[in-house]
Amino acid sequence: ILNVEQSPQSLHVQEGDSTNFTCSFPSSNFYALHWYRWETAKSPEALFVMTLNGDEKKKGRISATLNTKEGYSYLYIKGSQPEDSATYLCAFRSSNTGKLIFGQGTTLQVKP
Amino acid sequence: DAGVTQSPTHLIKTRGQHVTLRCSPISGHKSVSWYQQVLGQGPQFIFQYYEKEERGRGNFPDRFSARQFPNYSSELNVNALLLGDSALYLCASSGRTGTDTQYFGPGTRLTVL
Numbered sequence: 317i318l319n320v321e322q323s324p325q326s327l328h329v330q331e332g333d334s335t336n337f338t339c340s341f342p343s344s345n346f347y348a349l350h351w352y353r354w355e356t357a358k359s360p361e362a363l364f365v366m367t368l369n370g371d372e373k374k375k376g377r378i379s380a381t382l383n384t385k386e387g388y389s390y391l392y393i394k395g396s397q398p399e400d401s402a403t404y405l406c407a408f409r410s411s412n413t414g415k416l417i418f419g420q421g422t423t424l425q426v427k428p
Numbered sequence: 429d430a431g432v433t434q435s436p437t438h439l440i441k442t443r444g445q446h447v448t449l450r451c452s453p454i455s456g457h458k459s460v461s462w463y464q465q466v467l468g469q470g471p472q473f474i475f476q477y478y479e480k481e482e483r484g485r486g487n488f489p490d491r492f493s494a495r496q497f498p499n500y501s502s503e504l505n506v507n508a509l510l511l512g513d514s515a516l517y518l519c520a521s522s523g524r525t526g527t528d529t530q531y532f533g534p535g536t537r538l539t540v541l
Contacts, residue, residue, distance in 0.1 A: 320470070350529070360471075360518070360532040393474070405470055415461070415484045416530060418470030 320408045322419035329332040329396050330427050336392045337422040339406030343387035350416060351391055358427055360405060363391075394424050396426040432533035433520050440539045441509050447514070448503040449536045453521030459483075460489045460502040461530060462494055463518040471518055477502055506538075 321340045329335050341349065351363040364373040369384040377394045393400055403423045407416035433452045441447050453460050459478040463471035476484040477496035491507045500521075506513055516537050520530035 322470075352532075359534045362529045362531060365529050409469075415473040415486060416463075416471075416478055417473065418463075420468065420470045 318408065318410060318417050319408060320417050320419040322404075322406055322422050323421065324422060326423040326425070327427045328427065331396060331398060333426075334392065335396055335424065336390050337385050337404055337424075339389045339391070339419055341387050341389070341406070341408040341417075342410070343385060345410040346384045346387075346408075348409040349384075349389050350409070351384055351389070352405040352407065353402045354405060354421070355402040363404075375423045393424070396424070398426045398428050401426045402423060432519055432531055434517075434519050434533040434536050436536060437534070438537045440541065442541050443509055443511060443515075445509050446505065446507045447509060447538060449506075449517050449519075449538070450501065451504070451519030451521075451533060452501045453519075454531055457521035457523055457531075458500055459522045459528075460496055460500065461520045461522070462502070462504045463520065465516045465518055465535070466490075467516075474504065474517075509540045511540050514538060 320351045323338050349366045352360040353363055354360040364380050366382040371382040373380050383390045403421040405418055405421045407418045435450045461476040462474040465471040473486040474488050475494040478495045494504045498503045516535045518535045519533045522528040522530045
């Protein structure tokens with residue numbers, strides 16, 4: 317059974333704080349790791365697709381790193397803003413299947 | 429360009445009924461995947477179709493079925509609905525079956541009474 321775990325489950329920060337979340341996934345049969353941001357009443361929005369060990373991706377104030385050997389990825393948000401409030405999902409794709417296996421998400425709330 | 433569209437937005441059914449959910453992918457995308465999301469959990473993979481063929485199936489009972497049409501739109505069918513089928517059903521499209529980003533629609537909220 318392939319398991320993807322995210323921590324923490326929820327996070328409350330003040331505007332301007334920097335924060336990070338963790339996604340743990342199986343270290344075998346790795347194919348890709350996806351990050352999504354999901355705001356209430358909207359569609360999940362793709363942030364990053366990461367494929368290579370040591371990958372680092374950046375989009376504005378959000379960045380992500382990937383360690384496929386130990387099976388984890390970090391998502392960083394620098395200087396959080398209220399509009400960053402959302403659930404952040406990671407999804408693992410193994411080389412054996414084409415499906416995405418999602419973690420349960422980290423819900424971020426940024427207070428003004 | 430239009431994103432992934434799904435219909436209907438909301439649906440209320442009773443136990444034992446069947447339901448059909450519809451999805452139109454982004455123009456040019458040939459792969460459609462279906463996911464079920466219940467509160468507090470991440471989306472769970474149900475099916476993937478690519479070029480009208482089933483490429484993957486998740487751990488769901490045979491009451492769940494799907495198909496993809498020549499225009500790459502897709503339907504998800506659920507028969508003999510159970511209370512536990514109440515969930516948000518998400519459709520995602522992508523260009524290929526590999527590392528391509530999957531783009532999600534807004535989902536269909538199904539409530540089974």
